[in-house]
Amino acid sequence: MREEDLQQEPTMAAAAEEQMQQLRSKATELLLREEWEESIQLYSHLINLCQDQISKTHHQDSNNRDPDHLSKLHKSLCLSFSNRAEARSKLQDFTQALEDCDRALQIEATHFKTLLCKGKILLSLNRYSNALDCFKAALSDPQGNGNLEIVNGYLEKCKKLELQSRTGSFDLSDWVLNGFRGKPPELAEFIGPVLVKRSEISGRGLFATKNIDAGTLVLVTKAIAIERGILGGQDSGENAQLVMWKNFIDKVKEVVTKCQRTQLLVSMLSTGENEEELEVPEMGLFRPEIEKNGNGFLEKLDMDKILSILDVNSLVEEAVSAKVLGKNSDFYGVGLWLLASFINHSCNPNSRRLHVGDYVIVHASRDIKAGEEITFMYFDTLSLLDKRVEMSKSWGFNCRCKRCKFEDGVCSKQELREIEIGLEKGADVGGAVYRLEEGIRRWAVRGKEKGYLRASFWAAYSAVYSSDRLMKRWGRRIPAMEAVVDSVVEVVGSDERVLKMVVEGLKKNGGMVEFERVMKLGRGFYGKVVKKQAMRNLLEIGIQDQSY
Numbered sequence: 001m002r003e004e005d006l007q008q009e010p011t012m013a014a015a016a017e018e019q020m021q022q023l024r025s026k027a028t029e030l031l032l033r034e035e036w037e038e039s040i041q042l043y044s045h046l047i048n049l050c051q052d053q054i055s056k057t058h059h060q061d062s063n064n065r066d067p068d069h070l071s072k073l074h075k076s077l078c079l080s081f082s083n084r085a086e087a088r089s090k091l092q093d094f095t096q097a098l099e100d101c102d103r104a105l106q107i108e109a110t111h112f113k114t115l116l117c118k119g120k121i122l123l124s125l126n127r128y129s130n131a132l133d134c135f136k137a138a139l140s141d142p143q144g145n146g147n148l149e150i151v152n153g154y155l156e157k158c159k160k161l162e163l164q165s166r167t168g169s170f171d172l173s174d175w176v177l178n179g180f181r182g183k184p185p186e187l188a189e190f191i192g193p194v195l196v197k198r199s200e201i202s203g204r205g206l207f208a209t210k211n212i213d214a215g216t217l218v219l220v221t222k223a224i225a226i227e228r229g230i231l232g233g234q235d236s237g238e239n240a241q242l243v244m245w246k247n248f249i250d251k252v253k254e255v256v257t258k259c260q261r262t263q264l265l266v267s268m269l270s271t272g273e274n275e276e277e278l279e280v281p282e283m284g285l286f287r288p289e290i291e292k293n294g295n296g297f298l299e300k301l302d303m304d305k306i307l308s309i310l311d312v313n314s315l316v317e318e319a320v321s322a323k324v325l326g327k328n329s330d331f332y333g334v335g336l337w338l339l340a341s342f343i344n345h346s347c348n349p350n351s352r353r354l355h356v357g358d359y360v361i362v363h364a365s366r367d368i369k370a371g372e373e374i375t376f377m378y379f380d381t382l383s384l385l386d387k388r389v390e391m392s393k394s395w396g397f398n399c400r401c402k403r404c405k406f407e408d409g410v411c412s413k414q415e416l417r418e419i420e421i422g423l424e425k426g427a428d429v430g431g432a433v434y435r436l437e438e439g440i441r442r443w444a445v446r447g448k449e450k451g452y453l454r455a456s457f458w459a460a461y462s463a464v465y466s467s468d469r470l471m472k473r474w475g476r477r478i479p480a481m482e483a484v485v486d487s488v489v490e491v492v493g494s495d496e497r498v499l500k501m502v503v504e505g506l507k508k509n510g511g512m513v514e515f516e517r518v519m520k521l522g523r524g525f526y527g528k529v530v531k532k533q534a535m536r537n538l539l540e541i542g543i544q545d546q547s548y
């Protein structure tokens with residue numbers, strides 16, 4: 001280096017130091033004011049300057065190097081990455097935020113602020129054991145001592161969620177007993193014994209890899225985007241729905257841009273066309289703990305494709321919990337849950353879903369055998385074939401489930417149609433049920449197929465069983481309620497209306513319907529997330545005042 005350069009260097013370094021100092025205080029101010037975008041810009045500038053200065057210092061003659069100066073620069077760089085990570089995480093840009101955390105931790109492996117920030121990001125990405133490692137490491141930093149309470153709080157939360165996601169042991173008893181009111185409990189993501197495979201129904205579907213008994217959890221997964229609101233009257237309701245739909249699309253677009261893993265999975269969802277040609281995703285893709293940032297090739301998701309995907313896969317929060325949460329019948333919530341998007345519809349479903357906060361919980365609503373496809377209902381399955389055909393069309397497909405195939409091919413279609421028309425015209429429901437049961441015998445309909453027809457005419461059966469007058473007249477000529485309930489539950493799984501009728505039967509007749517039967521139905525309906533004692537209370541409440 002020339003003599004004059006050497007003389008100029010301290011002044012240039014001082015100027016750079018001053019510029020960095022100004023940037024640091026301005027960026028910190030923006031961070032405190034929660035102006036994330038702006039603070040990110042300044043931190044990026046600061047990071048460049050720091051790196052520049054560090055490289056200049058490295059090029060200096062080792063005798064002239066000031067080790068203190070270098071270590072200050074490294075500290076400043078570490079803090080800048082850490083703060084930029086914080087700002088990026090606030091904007092939900094988790095991929096870049098994690099990159100910043102890692103760069104900060106390369107400089108200082110136990111940097112407390114960074115470990116806390118990284119732990120929180122991993123926690124919100126449902127990567128519980130990785131988050132746990134971060135919080136444990138944070139405790140080993142001297143700064144951790146002053147923040148023991150905060151770090152321990154996160155550690156406990158992580159441990160609980162990690163256990164839930166590993167074992168599927170969730171307990172929503174208190175929340176359900178409280179009428180789904182209050183803040184929904186915190187949940188982990190969980191994947192039970194299931195696998196995505198080709199389905200005979202259409203495209204891909206989710207299958208059980210083990211026997212799963214009624215009430216057992218199949219999966220718990222968080223929406224990648226969700227939009228909720230209250231729809232007003234007719235016109236304003238339609239408008240509100242349009243605005244919500246637009247916001248929902250924007251949210252999906254944003255997550256897809258920010259997270260490659262999400263983008264990859266969204267691009268694999270069905271657009272409703274050529275489903276047989278769609279790729280079957282490997283299950284690892286649904287496990288956030290397995291770091292997977294795409295395979296280098298990412299299909300570009302254009303707007304048309306996103307719209308078709310959302311049309312086919314988004315679910316409306318229509319579960320009882322969502323209605324109570326919204327405290328309003330006009331409450332409407334729409335979301336996209338990735339793994340749940342691989343579940344096909346069946347009018348003979350074996351699972352049901354419950355919405356808890358941003359999570360959807362899917363549990364078996366009846367016993368499922370290993371190898372069986374897991375299905376839930378997209379629309380009401382306790383209804384007649386014609387109505388179901390109409391609803392399936394409005395979903396954009398023709399239902400190809402076994403029940404629809406059977407009912408479509410049943411030899412006695414004309415007679416069934418006559419019973420239906422009679423009911424539409426206000427014929428005696430008891431007479432209709434009697435005629436149907438008599439037909440079932442004559443047409444030699446057996447086993448599960450009996451349940452198919454009974455589930456289709458459920459409205460008539462339930463009207464008879466709930467009326468003392470009709471039961472007096474028809475009770476001895478039609479099957480006992482328990483037999484019909486069993487065959488209907490075998491077909492549609494546990495259902496709120498069936499459960500309600502059975503609970504009312506228990507209330508009226510005491511011993512006629514055993515409590516165990518009600519408990520089994522309750523388990524199929526609410527799932528094992530409601531524990532035995534709470535379920536007893538829940539159903540006893542129902543027995544006392546019918547408001548379960």
Ligand SMILES: C[S@@+](CC[C@H](N)C(=O)[O-])C[C@H]1O[C@@H](n2cnc3c(N)ncnc32)[C@H](O)[C@@H]1O
Pocket residue numbers: 201202203204205269270272273275278312313340341342343344345346347395396397398399400401
């Ligand atoms: C949420 S996706 C379910 C997964 C889908 N099969 C796949 O391969 O990605 C919904 C789409 O699956 C198909 N589907 C679901 N249930 C069906 C059924 N019962 N009969 C026919 N097609 C069905 C329809 O194309 C529907 O638009």
